[in-house]
Amino acid sequence: MSSSIRLVALSAVTLLFSGCVVEPPPRPRPVVVEQAPPREYVEVVAPQPPPVELVEVEPAPRPGYIWARGYWHWNGHQYIAMHGHWEAARPGYHYVHPHYVQRGDGWHLNVGVWVQG
Numbered sequence: 001m002s003s004s005i006r007l008v009a010l011s012a013v014t015l016l017f018s019g020c021v022v023e024p025p026p027r028p029r030p031v032v033v034e035q036a037p038p039r040e041y042v043e044v045v046a047p048q049p050p051p052v053e054l055v056e057v058e059p060a061p062r063p064g065y066i067w068a069r070g071y072w073h074w075n076g077h078q079y080i081a082m083h084g085h086w087e088a089a090r091p092g093y094h095y096v097h098p099h100y101v102q103r104g105d106g107w108h109l110n111v112g113v114w115v116q117g
Contacts, residue, residue: 044109046074050100055081064089068112071098090114 055070070084087095093114100107 044074045105046079046100046107046109049102049107050074050079056083058084062086066095068095069097071109071112072100074107074109087112087114092116 050072055072058067058069061067065086066089068084068087071082072079073082074080082098093116096110096113096115098112099110101110102108
């Protein structure tokens with residue numbers, strides 16, 4: 001058998017056995033949305049006003065951030081200093097720092113929040 005016939009035969013056999021492989025499209029995966037458990041809201045009511053002294057000295061301004069001031073947290077027995085932290089600025093919002101408001105049943109802590117406007 002000549003070499004050209006062998007080459008043609010080999011090519012034909014290769015084409016015959018290689019065929020076209022068609023992969024089925026991937027099956028759609030179900031979308032799983034994990035929801036975090038709802039945060040438990042605990043209202044802090046202290047029987048006495050928080051200390052007057054500052055928790056800490058506010059650091060120098062930092063571009064793109066605001067300093068969320070530290071505050072006094074009532075743990076049920078006494079006030080504990082909670083230190084401040086940097087919050088990334090949110091365009092269109094302003095930050096309301098944690099503070100206490102006196103009501104008939106004691107001093108209520110309003111936590112720090114971002115407010116639109």
